Amino acid sequence: MKKLILASAALAFWAGAARAEIKVVTASSDLRYICERVGGAEVKVESLSSGDQDLHMVEPRPSMVFKLKKADMVVRVGLDLDMWMDSLINAAKNGRLFYGQPGYVDASAGVPLLEKPEGKVDASMGDIHIYGNPHYWLDPANSKIMAGNILAGLKRAAPEKAAVFDANYGAFVRELDVKLAGWEARMAKYKGLKVITYHSSWPYFARRFGLDVAGHVEPKPGIPPSASHLDGLMKKMKAENIKVILTESYYPRKGPDFLAGKTGAAVVTAAVSAGGAKDVKTYFDVFDRVIEGLEKAAGK
Amino acid sequence: MKKLLLLSAAVLVFAAGANAQESAGTPPQGMRGTPANLPDVSALGNITGYLSDDRADTGRNELGINEVETAFQGYIYPEMRADLILAIHKHDGKYESEICEAKASFLRLAEGLSGEMGKIHLDFGRINKLHSHHLPMADRPQVLANFFGDHELAGQGGTLKYLLPFIPFYTQVQAGFWTMAGHEHGVSADNTADVLDTSLSTVTVPALIHEDADFSPAGKVYTARLNSSFELADKTELELGLSGLKGRGAHYEEHMDNVEVTGVDLTLRLWPSAYKRLTFQNEWLHLKREVPAGTLNRDGFYSFLNYRADKYWDFGARFDYAENAWPGISYERALSGIVTRHLTETSYWRLQYKHRNLDGKNINEGWLQVSFGIGPHSHELE
Structure with a gap:
């Protein structure tokens, strides 16, 4: 009986240790950072690109498919900058991550866009993005919107942890506001x-x-x-x-x-x-x- | 009891109402997109100039449009896509139209399981699935041309793919069943043979000829592929693949041949910086062709080394070794040098030089290729 209790305790401990953290895959390292800030200890985040890469030119690889296969949530830059993500999501066959599913997050949603082309768009204009300039994360104030989109995605993935995510989001925004004021002053x-x-x-x-x-x-x-x-x-x-x-x-x-x-x-x-x-x-x-x-x- | 029933009914109505409200509400936050129920429509052109010092080559020293491809691609249902790719390409100096691929893809039949149906380029090895404009070279490696014909091996049928969930690296298995048309045969007054008639006199008669002398599998064809990928380091990836195919020869009525092709591929890719990439790609194929007189065993491989120097330039070299698929064996070795200048994701120009040695005969060939794309065009992840 004692052995049984010990075994049960060990099993319970193991189950607790291996508790499901939310696995998130992001298109960029900035999104990984923001996601880690909002998700805190509840998330494990991997980025498919490194910070020294041009996000227009990331080459999809099978190992990325494998990461997406295991993910609960994907966060993409959007605005056609990370079009390479589409073939990866399709190849991963992970129903949570398809467009419109709860695990799909487009960080650009709600960001006021600049350089939105009007009229006919074609290759004579170079590598133009039809939805607008996609480098929106380079306005630090936009990271509040990005973090808000991530927050909503995390709440969909784990509604029971909403309070933790809200607190983390609040801390991120407060730090951002302080830093933004400093940058603007400089x-x-x-x-x-x-x-x-x-x-x-x-x-x-x-x-x-x-x-x-x-x-x-x-x-x-x-x-x-x-x-x-x-x-x-x-x-x-x-x-x-x-x-x-x-x-x-x-x-x-x-x-x-x-x-x-x-x-x-x-x-x-x-x-x-x-x-x-x-x-x-x-x-x-x-x-x-x-x-x-x-x-x-x-x-x- | 009546109250309980009424209460249950009310709960059900409330639950249904809540569900309806949820599904009719706004999409989840974090989604964007302009509603437009239109497929991605694109067109590609491939202009090729080909030079050769082989006087027997009827297609040499020509410049012209080699292929035009149009594609209509999009979702037809949640987790279901359709891709219609129609092409007009040059074959033996004539333009032929064909359905290049027309497939419905079921992206998720069950956890990790997907499927495709229709006319599809067979997922055999690294290159067969790729459309010619998507290749990193102007010609197909000789072993593929000898064993599969001048164009990508495509069949009508279906395939199931399963992404293995319980191992710590990418591994996908797939199996397919296909039917492929055999090559047409015919007679021509231009091709004659002298035969003896019943009175033992010699008479000249039209002879049976192949309208297309390519060898390729045909009839009912079964395929299987296992491919894995290992992330050796942060920016280094090794991909391994095993492919198998079983069917009949394209001239089965004449040769009564059963065909098996086995393939092994290995690709190492390194990304030393943002735009630089080194690719070392190798593919070996073995053809086993059983004919009434015995069994033909043939081998071939290619090794391709490519260096992407920056966002715009690729430099490649390829070595080919290929035996043919016919009873009279031939041996071919070739070395190619390839330079590609990318303009956009779907547009580029390319120069390629190839030195071939076919059974001791040296042939020099050159290509100038301009490939261009208009509109959003995509292919499945390679």
Whole structure:
């Protein structure tokens, strides 16, 4: 009898230890960070991309299918940026994650969008996103909406833990508000600062902090710069005294370095997602580092 | 009792009402999309220039449209998709239209189980399932051309796929049953043979010819495939596959041949940085062809090494070894160099050079390929 009780206790302990944490797969490392903040100890989150990857170009792999197969919830960036996710969700055959099912979360839902094209859209415009610019997470204020979408998804997955998720969400938003106020204070003196960016990744960031994006190294989204385009950009930078080039860490430095060499501008290479550089471990670090870089470049 | 019945009825009505309210409500938060009940419609074109120093090659030194493909793709029901892919392609200098693929996919029949029905490119090895515009090379590896014919091996039928749940890495098993048309035979006044008649005089008669001399499996065909993937490191993935096929030859009425093909594939992929990728892909096939006179055993393989240097450029090299499927065995070795410049996900241009040695005869070939896509076009995860 004693043995039976001990065995039952051990079994109960094992069952408790192996209690179901919510398995979440995210498209980006930023979404993983936010999901971990909102889910806390109740979630185990994996991201299908690393912070140093271009989210347009993630290559689906069988190992990703396997992760989705086991997941309770998937969180995607949406707006056609992570279209590679569709084939993965289909291949995983996990009924919880199909579009419209409780485990499907599109973090972009409710985000006010910029650069929403109107009229006919085709490849002559480059790699254009029909729903609007998908780099919305680069406005830190949008992370409240992203976290809200994740919160709703987690509550669907585990309604009994809603109070824990609400508390975690509240803590995340409070920390964000403090940080956002600090970033806005630091960036206040750079309102109207003209910058050149490599790709059209920064309109949300620019709007939040009052930067003026005067041009892009790419002539059109996704199209590599030609010599004539760089020449025109160089003339514009000289004419308008543009002294900052902001480029994502995964893009080649050749174009920005050429422009910097000809105009004396400073190049700020920024990780756009958590884990995109050694000193960018969290979603908040992304903004700490970009703003540091801009302060240095603008102060030159 | 009456009260109890009334109470139960009221509870049922309330529960039904609550359900109806739930399903008629707004979609769960975290969803977005513009309602539009339209399929994804796309078109692809493949312009190919082909050069060869083999004077016997009738298709050499030509530039023109090689293939046009249109696709209509979308969901037809929750967890059910339809893909209709129609193509016009060049075959022996003539344009032929065909249903390239037309399938209904049941994404989730049960936990981990999915299925497809219709006309489908068979999931055998790494490459057969891919449409030609999706290949990382201008031509198909010679072993596939020798054992499956000039085009992807496609059949009408169905397949079941099961993603194994209880092992700690990706493994999928699948089995399919297909029917495939045999090759047509005919007679032609241009092809004659001298035979003896009953008076032992020689007469010239039209001879039976193959309109298409490709070898390929046909008739009732059974396939099976097991493929696994191992994440060796954060950005390194090893994929292994085993494939099997059993059927008859495409010229069964003439050759009475039963066919078995076995395949093993191994692919290693590394992603050293955001855009760089190294792929080392290998596929070996063994053909066993039983004919009344005996059994033919034939082998072939290819090794393909590809380096994606950045977002736009791919550099590849391929070695081919292939024996043919016919009684008179031939041996072919070939080395190819391939450069691809990507414009978009579905548009690129490509240059390829290939040096072949077929039973001691050296042949040099070259391709210029421009492939373009308009509209949203997707294929199943490879």
